[in-house]
Structure formats: C-alpha cells, structure tokens
Amino acid sequence: MPSQRPLPGRIQPAPEGFLDARQIEAVRKGRRGFLKRAFAAAGGAMAGAAAAQGAFKGESEILELPEHSRGLGQPVAARAYGLPSQFEKGLQRRESPGLTRVSAASVSFAPLQGMFGIITPSGLHFERHHQGWWDIDPARHRLMVMGMVKEARVYTMDDLMRLPSISRMHFIECGANTGMEWGNVAVPTVQYSHGMISCCEYTGVRLSTLLDHCGYDRKNGKFVLAEGADGSSMTRTIPMDRALDDVMVAYAMNGEMLRPENGYPLRLVVPGVQGVSWVKYLRRIEVGDEEWATKDEAVHYIDLMPDGRHRQYTSIQECKSVVTSPSGGQTLLDKGYYNVTGLAWSGRGKVKRVDVSFDGGRNWRTARLEGPVLSKCLTRFNIDWTWDGRPAVIQSRAIDDTGYVQPKINQLRAVRGTRSIYHNNAIQSWKVSETGEVGNVQVF
Amino acid sequence: MSRSSSFLAAMAIALALPVAAQAPFPGIGRAATPAEIAAWDIDVRPDFKGLPKGSGSVAKGEVLWEAKCTACHGTFGESNEVFAPLVGGTTKADIEAGRVKTLVTGDVSRTTFMKVATISTLWDYINRAMPWNAPKSLSTDEVYSVLAYLLNLAEIVPADFVLSNETIAGVQKRMPNRNGMQREHGLWDVKGKPDVRNVACMKDCPVSASVASVLPEHAKGAHGNLKEQNRPVGPARGIDTSDGKAAPAAVAAVSPSLALAQSKGCMACHAVDKRVVGPGYQEIAAKYKGEAGAESKLAAKVKAGGVGTWGQIPMPPHPALSDADAGALVRWIVSGAP
Structure with missing residues (x-):
C-alpha cells in the first residue's frame, strides 16, 4: 500500500486482523475520525501496522470458519416465494419526501445506485399511481375493444392468454423523470434523479392482433384511446401508426404475471413512450378519428415552454444515459481502480454509443456496451477508471442509432426553458471530491 | 383421396364460409353488447363526442x-x-x-x-x-x-x-388558455425531429469553467440516511447523512388495524404519529382520552364527515364504511393506534 494521508470521509477498508472487536465496532458505527487516528498511529501503511502490532496472520473471515461452513442450512421452499438477502435491505423503492402530499397519488423511485445489468427486478420496479393501486381478480377482468371497429369485442384473460404471444424487453420511463432538476440540483442520489425508469421483459399480445381481430377502420381510425379499470381510469391517446407498430397488451413481466403495482392483470406497453401511456389495469381500447385531450394530456404531462405555451402530446423519451456507480450520495472506498457503470436508452431506437468523461466534459472516452443492445430498451455500459484521489466530474453521453447526441442541460434550457418539468434527458454530472464523496452537480 | 386433394377440399370449404376471413382466432372473445359498451364508453372528446345530455x-x-x-x-x-x-x-x-x-x-x-x-x-x-x-x-x-x-x-x-x-x-370559447397549446414538436412521433442538438466532441471540448449548481447543504439529509440506501459491499458506500440521529427502528409488521385503515383509504389523509391532511391518530387519542362515549361519537363522525375540530379542512363523509369497520377503526385510534 503506498503511503497516503487518509482523508475524512474516505472509507479505508480495514484488515480486521489488526483491529480489536471494540475498534471494529467503532468503524462499523462510522466513526471515521477513529480510522484517521488508527492509521496515523500505524504509520498509515499496513506494513507499519503489522510491525507495530505483531505479524498479520490473516483475516478472521478465513482463519475462523463461520457457522455457515460448519452447520446445516435452510431447507428448500422455506420461503415459497423467494426474497432478497437480509443484507440487501438498503436497496428499496423509496418516495421522495415532500414531492407529493398523499401516498396514493405519488411515485416511488427504483434504487438504480445498486442495480446491475438491464432488467429491473419486479419488486424494485418504480411506481406511479394516480389514485392508489389494486390487486384485481383476473377471472373478473375484461378488455373491451370498441369505437371505430367492425365489431366491438370483449376479451377475458383466458382469451388473451390463448392468443399468439410475444415477449419483448423494453424500458419504461416516466415523462417527469429527472423533472426536479430542470432549474438546479434538487435531489442527492440517482435513485431520486433518475429512478422513475425500469426495464423488463414483457409478455402479451400485439395490440395490432386485437385491432385486426375487431376489424378497425383502416381509413378513419387514426388514434386509439387506452383506459384503465382503476378509480383514476387513466386515459391516453396513441396514434394509430404507433399502436400498430410495437405496442403490446401485456399480462406478464419478467417471467411471472404483472405485479399489482404494475397493473395486474393487464397493462399496455408502449415502447419508447413515457410511462403514463402504459395504462395499467387496462380495460378498454377505443378506436377514433381525433385525439382525446384527456387530463393527462391537457392538464398534466404538458411541457411549459418559454413563450408561455404548453407542448401537448409530448410522448417520446429521447436518448438519455446516467452513470449509476459511482453516483450521488456515495463515497468511494479508496483511490485506485473502479468499473464505472451506467445505463443508456432511447425511445427512438437502439443505443449506438456511450462516451464517459471524468473531467466535466472536456475529454471523453467511449464505454463498453454490454449486450444485448435492444431497441427502446436499457443498455448497460461499463468503463475502466483509476481514481487518483483528485476531484473529478463524471458524466455520460449517449448516442442513439438516429445519430442524436444526448444534450447538456444548458442546451435543453436554451430551447425549452426551466419550467417544463417533463422530458429532461440532459447529461448528468457527479462530482467526486478528494474525500471520495460523490455529489450531484450541474456542469456544462 | 390423396393428401393434397383432401387439403384442397378443406380449403374450398373454408373459403366458402363467410366468417373465415374475419375471425382468424376461432373461439377467442365475443361481441360486446350495447349495454356493455354504454357502461364503459365514458370518454368525452374536445369536439364533445361522448358528452351525455344533462x-x-x-x-x-x-x-x-x-x-x-x-x-x-x-x-x-x-x-x-x-x-x-x-x-x-x-x-x-x-x-x-x-x-x-x-x-x-x-x-x-x-x-x-x-x-x-x-x-x-x-x-x-x-x-x-x-x-x-x-x-x-x-x-x-x-x-x-x-x-x-x-x-x-x-x-x-x-x-x-x-x-x-x-x-x-x-x-x-371563454376558456382562458384555449389558445395556449402547441403541437409543433418532435416528441409525438417516433420519427419526429429533435429540437436540441449536441455534438459528440471527444477532446478539449468547450465547457464552462465552474460548477453551475450543487445540492444545497440543507437538502443532503432530506431523503433520509443515504448510508442505509446503499449496499454494505461494493465499490462505494452510502454517505452517512443521519446527522448523528439514531436510525429509525426497522419497519414493524403492519397490524390488522393499520391494514384496515390502509384498505379503507384513511391513511391517504391521516398518519399515526403526525398531521398529514387530517390530525394524527395519536393526537386524536390524546384529545379524547377518558371521554365517555368518545368511541360512538367518533364512529358517527367518521361516517358523516365533519369540520372545525382540527381546523378548516373538512373530513369527507364515508357512507360506504360499515358500522363494524368504523367501530373497529375508532377503537384502535382512541387507544393510540398501537
């Protein structure tokens, strides 16, 4: 270990062999001042510590066999539906305090800071409910397709699950994701800045299969309305060309049925389009010749522009990315090597490339994209980084297969102002201080 | 009959049936009745299609x-x-x-x-x-x-x-913002034209010298202790933002009474230990402690609604709540919502 002066805040992984139980407890309680003293006393180097305290024999984790190596473990099906490890309690969906007043009309954010790959575990999928969630009996759920069709039809879940099924992986992002940061930095971690995004494998029926089955009006049927069965009866307009393209009526997510918080037993999947259009508890599809201007396309989910007008029917989630580790609210363990990782996506197609900067956008390197790279789906990227202990500003910049380059926040503001709330796909900056603490900043 | 000729015969029969072209999935779904369509077709469009008389x-x-x-x-x-x-x-x-x-x-x-x-x-x-x-x-x-x-x-x-x-x-014609919407943007169509253009500069790119915005000091702890929102292993730890305060106790299992209150929507406006929209349940328990007949009085208030006891935000009536549930909820509340 090179000689170094431990800085307050930086975490020094201590070889527990040279700390006694009381000292270890003090470290666990986060009294880092103790560490500083301990390292100062020990000369700041392991060799010095070993010399001062006797030869280092090894770690107790290795020298003393733990109980799980010496006893009998739990039986199968002890937990009929599996649960995460007890040590993973920190990674949960959480509300942002003060964002909403009532929890039945609120949002919970996915803990991106601790997630891997591109699939969101069903229990960590972000939530947005307008009037509370329900657990609906699938045997009593119906889907009606009506309006400008030859024959209005009713489908049971039995019917829908007999039809030709497809499985597709797609991201779902709330139009207001990162909305708190249009004006300035407002939240501490990537969970709250970007956590209204999730990505799952959905299974269901193409909406076009149902529209064809009912004989939709090919000449005048220009739009469809999707409507939920819950109290809010959420409604959104979808243009017919989108509806016929890759929109799905999904009953399954990540290999099991949808979770109740995500619309069990039926939801719409509208790839590339903001989450509000992915109507949960889907009960009705109407074919029509005009848009509906529903509450969530005439009062909310409208983007206020500098000229005082609102953009209506903004839907597509443009190309965006964020570094998830390290990210705001974390402290790096020490100087040295890190696999910097993050997520990129585009509502218009595939991610073509992701560049990462460690100096606030002056110089960039291209990251490794992990496969599979799919259209309108999260893409995981990784890049090597050796932290030298000096302050750094980490950014990522995604480019999609249309050639569109993820913009800086000042470029977005120049066109859209700061009051839009929705569709903030700006480059995110994380500042690493010399203590190793990572904070949310805006640099452009 | 050869195999191919029997196939042709089957095709001929199929083509003769009038429904063959329209129903590629026999046995799936059924026609909606007029009453069913009327029950669910509630949407009203800007051109007032769907607006009922009244x-x-x-x-x-x-x-x-x-x-x-x-x-x-x-x-x-x-x-x-x-x-x-x-x-x-x-x-x-x-x-x-x-x-x-x-x-x-x-x-x-x-x-x-x-x-x-x-x-x-x-x-x-x-x-x-x-x-x-x-x-x-x-x-x-x-x-x-x-x-x-x-x-x-x-x-x-x-x-x-x-x-x-x-x-x-x-x-x-008198709506104050009737001319306030615009549709000329690239975010409706998947092939729409983006309104913001960045270039993928790689080296010595122009950037402003300073950090434009940082998280205000007071906001660092506003989302709870970040240490507890991260994993205990990995390349980083969460920053301890508890400010010396003890970590909140682990979430206790939800009691049947609390579950009832949640299922009846009470917790949308109330909490046990603090004011949300309405008063906290412990606050209510303290107010009515030792008062004779408090339970039946409160059960009636829960069902009928009221205003004035705790401020000027009225509590709406809850006529659908059964007497048994109202009684159980009130007993739980006046005992301090344990």
Whole structure:
C-alpha cells in the first residue's frame, strides 16, 4: 500500500486482523475520525501496522470458519416465494419526501445506485399511481375493444392468454423523470434523479392482433384511446401508426404475471413512450378519428415552454444515459481502480454509443456496451477508471442509432426553458471530491 | 383421396364460409353488447363526442362542492393542501385572448385553469375520477353542476349560469388558455425531429469553467440516511447523512388495524404519529382520552364527515364504511393506534 494521508470521509477498508472487536465496532458505527487516528498511529501503511502490532496472520473471515461452513442450512421452499438477502435491505423503492402530499397519488423511485445489468427486478420496479393501486381478480377482468371497429369485442384473460404471444424487453420511463432538476440540483442520489425508469421483459399480445381481430377502420381510425379499470381510469391517446407498430397488451413481466403495482392483470406497453401511456389495469381500447385531450394530456404531462405555451402530446423519451456507480450520495472506498457503470436508452431506437468523461466534459472516452443492445430498451455500459484521489466530474453521453447526441442541460434550457418539468434527458454530472464523496452537480 | 386433394377440399370449404376471413382466432372473445359498451364508453372528446345530455347550475354545484370537494381542493378551489390549486392566476384579458399571460412572465405555481385549453377535459376527468376517494359516484347532472361551480370560481361564467350539453360549447370559447397549446414538436412521433442538438466532441471540448449548481447543504439529509440506501459491499458506500440521529427502528409488521385503515383509504389523509391532511391518530387519542362515549361519537363522525375540530379542512363523509369497520377503526385510534 503506498503511503497516503487518509482523508475524512474516505472509507479505508480495514484488515480486521489488526483491529480489536471494540475498534471494529467503532468503524462499523462510522466513526471515521477513529480510522484517521488508527492509521496515523500505524504509520498509515499496513506494513507499519503489522510491525507495530505483531505479524498479520490473516483475516478472521478465513482463519475462523463461520457457522455457515460448519452447520446445516435452510431447507428448500422455506420461503415459497423467494426474497432478497437480509443484507440487501438498503436497496428499496423509496418516495421522495415532500414531492407529493398523499401516498396514493405519488411515485416511488427504483434504487438504480445498486442495480446491475438491464432488467429491473419486479419488486424494485418504480411506481406511479394516480389514485392508489389494486390487486384485481383476473377471472373478473375484461378488455373491451370498441369505437371505430367492425365489431366491438370483449376479451377475458383466458382469451388473451390463448392468443399468439410475444415477449419483448423494453424500458419504461416516466415523462417527469429527472423533472426536479430542470432549474438546479434538487435531489442527492440517482435513485431520486433518475429512478422513475425500469426495464423488463414483457409478455402479451400485439395490440395490432386485437385491432385486426375487431376489424378497425383502416381509413378513419387514426388514434386509439387506452383506459384503465382503476378509480383514476387513466386515459391516453396513441396514434394509430404507433399502436400498430410495437405496442403490446401485456399480462406478464419478467417471467411471472404483472405485479399489482404494475397493473395486474393487464397493462399496455408502449415502447419508447413515457410511462403514463402504459395504462395499467387496462380495460378498454377505443378506436377514433381525433385525439382525446384527456387530463393527462391537457392538464398534466404538458411541457411549459418559454413563450408561455404548453407542448401537448409530448410522448417520446429521447436518448438519455446516467452513470449509476459511482453516483450521488456515495463515497468511494479508496483511490485506485473502479468499473464505472451506467445505463443508456432511447425511445427512438437502439443505443449506438456511450462516451464517459471524468473531467466535466472536456475529454471523453467511449464505454463498453454490454449486450444485448435492444431497441427502446436499457443498455448497460461499463468503463475502466483509476481514481487518483483528485476531484473529478463524471458524466455520460449517449448516442442513439438516429445519430442524436444526448444534450447538456444548458442546451435543453436554451430551447425549452426551466419550467417544463417533463422530458429532461440532459447529461448528468457527479462530482467526486478528494474525500471520495460523490455529489450531484450541474456542469456544462 | 390423396393428401393434397383432401387439403384442397378443406380449403374450398373454408373459403366458402363467410366468417373465415374475419375471425382468424376461432373461439377467442365475443361481441360486446350495447349495454356493455354504454357502461364503459365514458370518454368525452374536445369536439364533445361522448358528452351525455344533462345540466347543472352554479348554485347546485356549490352545495356539492362543499360536501364532496373542499376536503382536498378548498372552498374556493385554491387549496394546495393535497393537490395543486384548481382556480386562480387568470384574468378577464386572458379570457378575451385565450392565452394566460402569467405563463409567459411568471415562475408561478400553475393552477388547472391556467393550463387547460379544453373544457371537455375537465368534464371527462371529474366524471371518471372524482371525488378522489369515490370516483364515478357523481351523476351526470352533478358533474355539470360541479364544473359550473368551478367555472364560476374561475370567473368564466356568472353566478346564475347553468352548464349543459347545449351551453358547454359557448363556454369553450371563454376558456382562458384555449389558445395556449402547441403541437409543433418532435416528441409525438417516433420519427419526429429533435429540437436540441449536441455534438459528440471527444477532446478539449468547450465547457464552462465552474460548477453551475450543487445540492444545497440543507437538502443532503432530506431523503433520509443515504448510508442505509446503499449496499454494505461494493465499490462505494452510502454517505452517512443521519446527522448523528439514531436510525429509525426497522419497519414493524403492519397490524390488522393499520391494514384496515390502509384498505379503507384513511391513511391517504391521516398518519399515526403526525398531521398529514387530517390530525394524527395519536393526537386524536390524546384529545379524547377518558371521554365517555368518545368511541360512538367518533364512529358517527367518521361516517358523516365533519369540520372545525382540527381546523378548516373538512373530513369527507364515508357512507360506504360499515358500522363494524368504523367501530373497529375508532377503537384502535382512541387507544393510540398501537
């Protein structure tokens, strides 16, 4: 270990062999001042510590066999539906305090800071409910397709699950994701800045299969309305060309049925389009010749522009990315090597490339994209980084297969102002201080 | 018969059947009945397609408003207690122009009437989703009445106005932000043109010298202890933002009484240990401690609703709550909601 002066805040992984139980407890309680003293006393180097305290024999984790190596473990099906490890309690969906007043009309954010790959575990999928969630009996759920069709039809879940099924992986992002940061930095971690995004494998029926089955009006049927069965009866307009393209009526997510918080037993999947259009508890599809201007396309989910007008029917989630580790609210363990990782996506197609900067956008390197790279789906990227202990500003910049380059926040503001709330796909900056603490900043 | 000729014969029969072309999935789904379509086809469009016949006066709307809407929206639609205010921020000049001027100039909190361009949106939404805890419980005339009252609060219609399927088109012409929407943007179509252009510069790129914005010091702990929102292993740890305060106790299993309160929607406005919209349950327990007949009095109040004991935000009535559930909830609350 090179000689170094431990800085307050930086975490020094201590070889527990040279700390006694009381000292270890003090470290666990986060009294880092103790560490500083301990390292100062020990000369700041392991060799010095070993010399001062006797030869280092090894770690107790290795020298003393733990109980799980010496006893009998739990039986199968002890937990009929599996649960995460007890040590993973920190990674949960959480509300942002003060964002909403009532929890039945609120949002919970996915803990991106601790997630891997591109699939969101069903229990960590972000939530947005307008009037509370329900657990609906699938045997009593119906889907009606009506309006400008030859024959209005009713489908049971039995019917829908007999039809030709497809499985597709797609991201779902709330139009207001990162909305708190249009004006300035407002939240501490990537969970709250970007956590209204999730990505799952959905299974269901193409909406076009149902529209064809009912004989939709090919000449005048220009739009469809999707409507939920819950109290809010959420409604959104979808243009017919989108509806016929890759929109799905999904009953399954990540290999099991949808979770109740995500619309069990039926939801719409509208790839590339903001989450509000992915109507949960889907009960009705109407074919029509005009848009509906529903509450969530005439009062909310409208983007206020500098000229005082609102953009209506903004839907597509443009190309965006964020570094998830390290990210705001974390402290790096020490100087040295890190696999910097993050997520990129585009509502218009595939991610073509992701560049990462460690100096606030002056110089960039291209990251490794992990496969599979799919259209309108999260893409995981990784890049090597050796932290030298000096302050750094980490950014990522995604480019999609249309050639569109993820913009800086000042470029977005120049066109859209700061009051839009929705569709903030700006480059995110994380500042690493010399203590190793990572904070949310805006640099452009 | 050879295999191919039997296939051809089957094809001939299939082609002769009139339904073959239209029903590629035999046995899947059935025709919807007219009554079923009528029951669910509730949407109302800006051109008023779907708007049912009916009417309601401002005066009738005011009575309904006081009974069913003030808890969340305030007497004058101004409340920011639960949801953003509905009314305010529009002027007579805005009604003339059809554009809300403060949207151009101010960084003001936006009310519903400052934003909405189409009156059909309000009719449709009130009809499908209001009141918040009892959606779809208003009759058609009640929806007209409540909307008439709101329009009067927004000074769009006079106090003696009657809103109906015949007068609503005239009101549309007075909506303060009716000309305030724009559709010329690239975010509706998947092939739309982006409005912001960045270039993928790789080396010595131009950047501003300073950090433009950082998280304010006071906001660092506003989301709880970040140490507990990260993993205990890996390349980083969460920063301890507990500020020396002890970590909150692990979440206890939900008691049956709390589960009942959650399932009946009580916890949307109440919490056990603090005020949300209404008083905290421990606060209520302290107030009624030792009072004879408190349980039956409170059970009646829960069902009938009320205002004044804890402030001016009324509690809406809960007529659908059974006597048994109301009793169980109140017993739990006056015992301090353990």
